[in-house]
Amino acid sequence: MTIKAFGANSAEQPLASMNITRRTPGAHDVQIDIAFCGICHSDIHQVRSEWAGTLYPCVPGHEIVGRVSAVGEHVADFKKGDLVGIGCIVDSCKHCEECGEGLENYCDNMIGTYNFPTPDAPGHTLGGYSQKIVVHERYVLRIRHAEEQLAAVAPLLCAGITTWSPLRHWQAGPGKKVGIVGIGGLGHMGIKLAHAMGAHVVAFTTSEAKREMAKALGADEVVVSKQPDEMAGHIKSFDLIVNTVAAPHELDAFLTLLKRDGTMTLVGAPASPHPAPEVFNLIFKRRSLAGSMIGGIPETQEMLDFCARHNIVADIEMIRADEINEAYERMLKGDVKYRFVMDTSTL
Template identity: 85%
Template sequence: MEITRRAPGPHDVQIEIAYCGICHSDLHQARAEWAGTQWPCVPGHEIVGRVSAVGAHVAGFRAGDLVGVGCIVDSCRHCEDCGDGLENYCDGMVGTYNFPTPDAPGHTLGGYSQRIVVHERYVLRIRHPEEQLAAVAPLLCAGITTYSPLKHWKAGPGKTVGVVGIGGLGHMGIKIAHAMGAHVIAFTTSESKRADAKALGADDVVVSRNPDEMAAHAKSFDLIVNTVAAPHDLDAFTTLLKRDGTMVLVGAPASPHPSPEVFTLITKRRSIAGSMIGGIPETQEMLDFCAEHGIVSDIETIRAEQINGAYERMLKGDVKYRFVIDTASLAF
C-alpha cells in the first residue's frame, strides 16, 4: 500500500531506508496479539539508511550520511527522563510505529517502508562500514536492549554475566558482554546451541534443562540478563546469583512469569529488575561501541514478500538470529 510521510520540517531528517530488522514485537503488533494495534499497521523499528534531505535548522546531519532510527521517534523533551537522556522511560515517548502522531493516519508508521521523516534528536549516526549496514539494523533494538542493562549494572572485567536465551536478543547480549570484558555464560534449553554460543563469545554454556549443570553454577553470577519472552521459572536462575546479584528481565512475555520465591531473594539480597531499550544518547553510545569492536548482528536478509514466511519461522526459532528486510524489494 502507499503511505504518506510529512515533508521535512526545520528540525527533521528525511531518510531513505535501506534495511529494516524484524523484531518479535512486530509480529505481536501486526497480528494484534498486543492490545492497541492501530490500522494500517506498518511495523519496524530497526531502521538504517541514508539521509536524503534535512530541515533548515538541522546541523548534525546532511544528505548522504549513514543513519539509523530505533524504537523512539519523539518524547515530551522536558521531563526528568528526557533531561537525563532516558527518553525510553518518558511517559510521552512516541514509538516508531503504532503511537499517536499528528501525521496521517494519526499514528506512527514504521520501517517496513522506503522512507521515513524523523526529528533530528532521534536520529542516530552509524559509523560501521557500509557493507555491514544490513547487519547493523538489529542493533537499534536488540543491541540497545542488551547493552543498556549490561552498562547500567556494570558488566566488565571481573564480573560473571549470564545471558538466558540464545536468540535475537541473547546473541547480541553474549557479543556485547564479551566485548565489555565480562566472563560470559550462556543459558540455553538446546544442547545443539553449545557451539553457537561459544562462537558468539560465551566462555561457557549451560543447558538449563540439566539440573546438574545448573547446580554447578549456584551463587556465582553478578548479573544475569534474561532475554526469554515466554513465562518460565525465574527461581531457577535467581538461585545462581551471588549475594547482591541481579537478574534483569528484557524479554516481554504475553502472560506473567510465575511469582518468584521471596526467600530466594531475601536470603542473599538478590534483585529481579527490568530494563527497556535505551535512551537516545545511550543508543548512540552503543552504536559507537559496536563499531569500535566490530560487533553486528547475525542476520538473514529477506525480500519484502517473504515477510509472512519469516514470521512463521521466527515463531519456531528458525533464524540465526535476526531477519532483516532489504527495503529495495519494496519498489514496485
C-alpha cells in the same frame, strides 16, 4: 509524500504491500531513505494484537538504517548522504527529567517508531517496513560502521540497545560474571556485547545443539538449563543475569544462581506473564529482579560507537519484503540465526 510499505490492516490478516504517507520534513526533521529494517519479535506481538492497543493499519519496524535524503533548515548535525539509523523512539516530551537525562525511553510521553499517536496521517506512527521515514533530528543516530555492514547493523537499533542498556547499567565488565538467558535475536547480541566488555560470559539455552553456537558468539561457558547438574554448578555465582526469553517460564532456577546482591533483569517481553518467583529466593540473598527497556538516544549512540570500534554486528538472514509472513512463522519456531532483516528495496 506517498511511499510503499508493508503492513497489516487487522490482526487476522497477513502483512501485505500498501501505500502510506510521510510528512514533508520540517525545520528540525531528517528524511531518511531506508535501506534495511530488522525484524523484531515485538513486531509480531504488535501486528497480531497480542499486546493490547494495536492501531491499524500497522506498519512495524524499529531497526532502521539508511541514508539521509533531506534535512530541515535548522538541522546542523546531519546532511544529505549520511549513514544513519532510527531505533524504537521517534519523539518524546523533551523536557521531563527522563528526557533531560537522555533517558527518552522512560519518558511518559515517549513516541515509539510505530503504533503511537502522531499528528501525521493516519494518526499513529508507521514503522520501518517502508521506503522512507521522517524523524526529528534528536532521534536520529549516526552509524560509523562500514557501509557493507549496514544490513547487519540494523538489529543493533533494538536487539543491541536492549541488551547493552542493562549491561551498562549494572556495570558488566572485567571481574564480573554475566549470564545471558536465551540465544536468539536478543541473546546473541547480549553474548557479543558482554564478551567485548570484558565480562566472564555464561550462556543459557534449552538446546544442546546451541552449545557450540554460543561459544562461537563469545560465551566462555554454556549451560543447558534443562540439565540440573549444569545449573547446580553455578549456584550463587552471578553478578548479573540478562534474561532475554520472550515466553513465560520459571524464574526461580535462575534467581538461585545470583550472588548476594546479584540482579536478574528481564528484557524479553512475553505475551502473558511469567509465573511469580519465590520471594525467599530474593530475600535471603538480597537479590534483585529487575526490568530494562531499550535505551535512550545518548546510550544508543554510545552502543553503536562501541560496536563500530569492536566490529560488532548482528548475525542476520536477509529477506525480501514479500517473505515477511513466512519469516514471522519461522521466528515463532526459532528458525533464524539470529535476526531477519528486510531489504526495503524489494518493497
